[in-house]
Amino acid sequence: MRLLITLSFVSAFWNIHAQSAGLRGQIRDAGGSPAAFANIILYNAADSSLYKAAASDEAGLFAMQGIAAGNYYLKATYVGAPDLWKPDIQLAAGQQLDLGQLAFSSSIIDLKEATVTASRVMVEVKPDRTIFNVEGTINSAGSDAINLLRKAPGVTVDNNDNINVLGRSGVLLYVDGKRLPLTGQDLSNYLQNLPAEQIDRFEIITNPGARYEAEGNAGIIDIRLKKDKNLGANGTVNTTYSQGRYARSNAGASGNYRNKALNAFATAGLAEGSGYNDMDFLSFQNGLQLDEVMKNRNKWQNYNYRAGVDFFLADQHTLGILAGGMQTDGDYRTFNRIAISDQLTPMAIDSILVANNSDDNRRRNNTVNLNYQFDNKKGRSLNIDLDYGRYENDSRRLQPNRYYDAEEKVLLTEIINSFDTPTDIDIYTFNIDYEEELWGGKLTAGSKLSRVVSDNSFLFFDVLNGSPERNNRKSNLFKYEENVYAGYVSYAHSLGKKWNLSAGLRAEQTDATGNLQAFLPELQEPPVELDYLNWFPSVGITWQASPQNTLSLNYGRRINRPDYNVLNPFNNQASQLSYEKGNPFLRPEIVNNLELGYTLAYRYNFKLAYSRTADQITRLIAPDEEDPRAGFITWANLAEQTILSFNASAPVQVVKGWDAYFNLSASYLDNQADFGEGAVVDLQAFTYSIYQQHTISLPAGFKGEVSGYYSGPGIWGGVFEYESNWSLNLGLQRKFLQERLNVRFTVNDIFYQTGWDGQSTFAGLTSYGSGRWDSRRASLSLSYNFGNENVKSRRRKTGLEEEAGRVGGE
Numbered sequence: 001m002r003l004l005i006t007l008s009f010v011s012a013f014w015n016i017h018a019q020s021a022g023l024r025g026q027i028r029d030a031g032g033s034p035a036a037f038a039n040i041i042l043y044n045a046a047d048s049s050l051y052k053a054a055a056s057d058e059a060g061l062f063a064m065q066g067i068a069a070g071n072y073y074l075k076a077t078y079v080g081a082p083d084l085w086k087p088d089i090q091l092a093a094g095q096q097l098d099l100g101q102l103a104f105s106s107s108i109i110d111l112k113e114a115t116v117t118a119s120r121v122m123v124e125v126k127p128d129r130t131i132f133n134v135e136g137t138i139n140s141a142g143s144d145a146i147n148l149l150r151k152a153p154g155v156t157v158d159n160n161d162n163i164n165v166l167g168r169s170g171v172l173l174y175v176d177g178k179r180l181p182l183t184g185q186d187l188s189n190y191l192q193n194l195p196a197e198q199i200d201r202f203e204i205i206t207n208p209g210a211r212y213e214a215e216g217n218a219g220i221i222d223i224r225l226k227k228d229k230n231l232g233a234n235g236t237v238n239t240t241y242s243q244g245r246y247a248r249s250n251a252g253a254s255g256n257y258r259n260k261a262l263n264a265f266a267t268a269g270l271a272e273g274s275g276y277n278d279m280d281f282l283s284f285q286n287g288l289q290l291d292e293v294m295k296n297r298n299k300w301q302n303y304n305y306r307a308g309v310d311f312f313l314a315d316q317h318t319l320g321i322l323a324g325g326m327q328t329d330g331d332y333r334t335f336n337r338i339a340i341s342d343q344l345t346p347m348a349i350d351s352i353l354v355a356n357n358s359d360d361n362r363r364r365n366n367t368v369n370l371n372y373q374f375d376n377k378k379g380r381s382l383n384i385d386l387d388y389g390r391y392e393n394d395s396r397r398l399q400p401n402r403y404y405d406a407e408e409k410v411l412l413t414e415i416i417n418s419f420d421t422p423t424d425i426d427i428y429t430f431n432i433d434y435e436e437e438l439w440g441g442k443l444t445a446g447s448k449l450s451r452v453v454s455d456n457s458f459l460f461f462d463v464l465n466g467s468p469e470r471n472n473r474k475s476n477l478f479k480y481e482e483n484v485y486a487g488y489v490s491y492a493h494s495l496g497k498k499w500n501l502s503a504g505l506r507a508e509q510t511d512a513t514g515n516l517q518a519f520l521p522e523l524q525e526p527p528v529e530l531d532y533l534n535w536f537p538s539v540g541i542t543w544q545a546s547p548q549n550t551l552s553l554n555y556g557r558r559i560n561r562p563d564y565n566v567l568n569p570f571n572n573q574a575s576q577l578s579y580e581k582g583n584p585f586l587r588p589e590i591v592n593n594l595e596l597g598y599t600l601a602y603r604y605n606f607k608l609a610y611s612r613t614a615d616q617i618t619r620l621i622a623p624d625e626e627d628p629r630a631g632f633i634t635w636a637n638l639a640e641q642t643i644l645s646f647n648a649s650a651p652v653q654v655v656k657g658w659d660a661y662f663n664l665s666a667s668y669l670d671n672q673a674d675f676g677e678g679a680v681v682d683l684q685a686f687t688y689s690i691y692q693q694h695t696i697s698l699p700a701g702f703k704g705e706v707s708g709y710y711s712g713p714g715i716w717g718g719v720f721e722y723e724s725n726w727s728l729n730l731g732l733q734r735k736f737l738q739e740r741l742n743v744r745f746t747v748n749d750i751f752y753q754t755g756w757d758g759q760s761t762f763a764g765l766t767s768y769g770s771g772r773w774d775s776r777r778a779s780l781s782l783s784y785n786f787g788n789e790n791v792k793s794r795r796r797k798t799g800l801e802e803e804a805g806r807v808g809g810e
Helices: 002-011 111-117 145-149 184-192 799-809
Strands: 021-028 039-044 050-055 061-067 070-078 081-091 096-103 123-125 130-133 155-157 163-165 172-175 199-205 220-225 232-243 247-258 262-285 288-314 317-342 345-375 381-404 411-420 423-438 441-464 467-470 476-495 499-518 528-546 549-560 571-575 578-581 589-600 604-623 631-655 658-674 680-697 702-711 714-716 720-722 725-736 741-748 756-762 765-773 777-787
Touching: 021 070, 021 081, 039 061, 050 061, 081 096, 145 155, 145 184, 145 199, 184 317, 184 345, 317 571, 345 571, 381 571, 604 756, 604 765, 658 714, 680 714
Parallel strands: 021 096, 172 220, 578 631
Antiparallel strands: 021 061, 039 050, 039 070, 070 081, 123 130, 130 199, 155 163, 199 220, 232 247, 232 777, 247 262, 262 288, 262 765, 288 317, 317 345, 345 381, 381 411, 381 423, 411 441, 423 441, 441 467, 441 476, 476 499, 499 528, 528 549, 549 589, 571 578, 589 604, 604 631, 631 658, 658 680, 680 702, 702 725, 714 720, 720 756, 725 741, 741 777, 756 765
């Protein structure tokens, strides 16, 4: 069965041939001269999706091949000229249509103003994804990936840095189209150490088609890093200094060299800084009140690199290799204080626990990719990827637990523990995708093999008289191995002039084993083995009701598998009375998503979504069964989660020189579960978030930006009900030296309102909490571009063409 899934989807369609249509023409300026290197974009009239893109040559000539039969419209852009539109392009199978000469109008646009107009918008909404362009916002300066995601449309980030999209948890993170195999705190630390200056855009895919792996209930967020696309030698150097309560700084450089035979590129960066994260909890359990204060202080240094080369072997063949990595050295300090009293007499403190943690941590990751691409420019293409990644985390932590009297002067008891918790992850993948124009549509088929091996050690030590002794009752080794064998097929076709249909089916066979190795025989448990086959259908239909109105309906089924972070049952404690542990008996969660989209005038986008998840994996806060003072966080399967959500986005030009963007997200969530013995989850909540950004052209070449969000109350995890929060940010930008030098100054979270407050009640524990971190910051960023950046590239496939391949493929 596994071999059949792996190979049959590709081999069955390998020899399929089909006729495809083509377009050609010549672009001229208003004076009748050829318009060299104009951008030509072909859109599918049924759903306004970008289908193909090209550039005119020195004679203004352009050609496009591999186009399915259907109805299209064309757009051409050229510096100094208004956009050129060619509507109602009808193509039959095999037809080669000559559009003749297309000329820009005589309206004159000032070159400087045209440069501003040509800058990328912050948000682009396409039929299958929303693109958040980091360069489209001035206020990204000095930020990092996790904080930028807080600003992305439809995305929320909770108090534990868990990422949600359209109210749904379980999003899958990619970097440059490759899955990032990190979760939990490891993922959070990676995103915090990825500076905004290296990020080009986020691609948010809420309902991926069969081509994408089915993991991730909330869909996929693909972080696309910057990569120069110009001919010759080009480069950029940048640096940012940011000041909040503590200072942060980073510096980086990137460069590339491209000619007709190859494209070589590299990026490197250094960063260092400090930060804080303060949390307070007031908890009631077993007749006790626990007043907890947790103050986290951290310092870090990191470096990252990324280098690769693409060899253009022939007109239709490209071979590429890419390597990248990151290392972060961190010094983390946590002050934890818990005042314990009777719930009926809360002012009469019984004792106080003080646990000051010190953690020295090193995280490393290195990845390598080998890629082969074939494209005959007539609708047939083949892509093969081989990937290997290694992710390492070394952590050594010291934790003295000291109990004092009510005056915090007399030491009553001292229990000192230390922890050694290394984690090594190896991930191997093989992926093949094949596309063919067939029967007037596009057929796509492919297969993917992936293997993940995670070795986790949790060594717990009792420190006696300054000497650590391993506690074999609380220590263990945990190895998690996961093999996934996947295959898919999908087909897209126009149904007349106004309708477009896409459908796909993906199969994934999962074999996974979680093996817990205890140091005492009586604690040894049998391995947890998972072996299951799942089918994931997807279907989408679009209707072009009129040139200004488009409706789309999409359905998809997805899965979220428990990983090593949530399966390992060891206790990872912040203090003797506060810890978290995994659950080795978690089941994978399955979600069915249905989305209805509407686009008005190619600009205003609305989406209504419904999702129902069975066995939702979520975080729960509960009291310890043995120590009445202790509480913990764990993971469990909810019986069911239902979410109804709405999202609207609108770019608006208020007046000339003042552009605004508005995004509204709202969702209704219903969590249901019954774990027995009174542990019931029955929570409903309505939440919403409003984001807006205003970019204003100012005198003397300055550009200003005002942005911010307001997020209403909602639910994190299974039972934590949070209150509203908001943020306001200001930015100023000016370019110098013929726009090679870009200077940005920003102030984020001016009123310091990006924190969280909330409460949870579950299994006899009621907890009220709040948190704040170093979100209020002022940053100064400088970047300088050098080389032949004004010479446009004529690559084997442009970035727009890659986008067309993704959008037009399903």
